[in-house]
Amino acid sequence: NAGVTQTPKFQVLKTGQSMTLQCAQDMNHEYMSWYRQDPGMGLRLIHYSVGAGITDQGEVPNGYNVSRSTTEDFPLRLLSAAPSQTSVYFCASSPPGGGYGYTFGSGTRLTVV
Amino acid sequence: KNQVEQSPQSLIILEGKNCTLQCNYTVSPFSNLRWYKQDTGRGPVSLTIMTFSENTKSNGRYTATLDADTKQSSLHITASQLSDSASYICVVSLGRPGNDYKLSFGAGTTVTVRA
Numbered sequence: 001n002a003g004v005t006q007t008p009k010f011q012v013l014k015t016g017q018s019m020t021l022q023c024a025q026d027m028n029h030e031y032m033s034w035y036r037q038d039p040g041m042g043l044r045l046i047h048y049s050v051g052a053g054i055t056d057q058g059e060v061p062n063g064y065n066v067s068r069s070t071t072e073d074f075p076l077r078l079l080s081a082a083p084s085q086t087s088v089y090f091c092a093s094s095p096p097g098g099g100y101g102y103t104f105g106s107g108t109r110l111t112v113v
Numbered sequence: 114k115n116q117v118e119q120s121p122q123s124l125i126i127l128e129g130k131n132c133t134l135q136c137n138y139t140v141s142p143f144s145n146l147r148w149y150k151q152d153t154g155r156g157p158v159s160l161t162i163m164t165f166s167e168n169t170k171s172n173g174r175y176t177a178t179l180d181a182d183t184k185q186s187s188l189h190i191t192a193s194q195l196s197d198s199a200s201y202i203c204v205v206s207l208g209r210p211g212n213d214y215k216l217s218f219g220a221g222t223t224v225t226v227r228a
Binding site: 035040043105 | 117147154157202215216218219220221
């Protein structure tokens with residue numbers, strides 16, 4: 001099993017550009033989520049999904065969109081990149097009910113100039 | 114205000130020595146408390162998970178303790194190795210067992226082990 005796969009690993013964007021961060025998992029996990037990690041702060045939840053077709057906002061959703069058309073994939077879209085979105089982004093998944101088995105991807109380092 | 118506070122922010126220890134990391138939380142109710150290890154450039158990896166009824170959990174040289182009354186947890190690293198150099202993150206799982214998807218993260222303690 002590959003676990004949780006994120007692409008790309010690194011990305012530089014210009015202010016105002018849009019892009020999609022990809023996340024895929026092969027563990028048949030129902031729950032998937034996106035976090036951002038900034039220096040000196042804990043990971044913060046952006047959006048999450050408890051199953052295909054179901055998404056909801058987390059703590060810091062502004063400027064980001066998500067969709068969940070399949071169990072495996074949970075892409076994160078930046079609509080109009082801003083320097084404040086410079087961060088490391090992590091995708092995670094877990095089995096039904098959350099809790100145990102939470103698995104993180106290796107992250108995407110995004111720089112917006 | 115962050116609901117999970119960790120201390121110290123960073124520490125340096127010599128190889129072979131022990132160290133203890135602290136975590137205080139205000140989250141309530143919570144399903145479980147976890148400690149993760151995050152190597153540079155990698156995603157967090159789970160070390161231990163404790164429910165509120167457990168007060169200790171070990172994983173090799175890592176031992177976590179939990180005092181649900183004082184809302185404190187600690188992670189003890191025994192006989193440190195160079196590979197222990199990483200960020201250690203305390204995470205509290207919100208909500209009830211079976212519905213605890215949401216996690217609240219501490220900022221982490223960066224541990225550097227020197228030869």
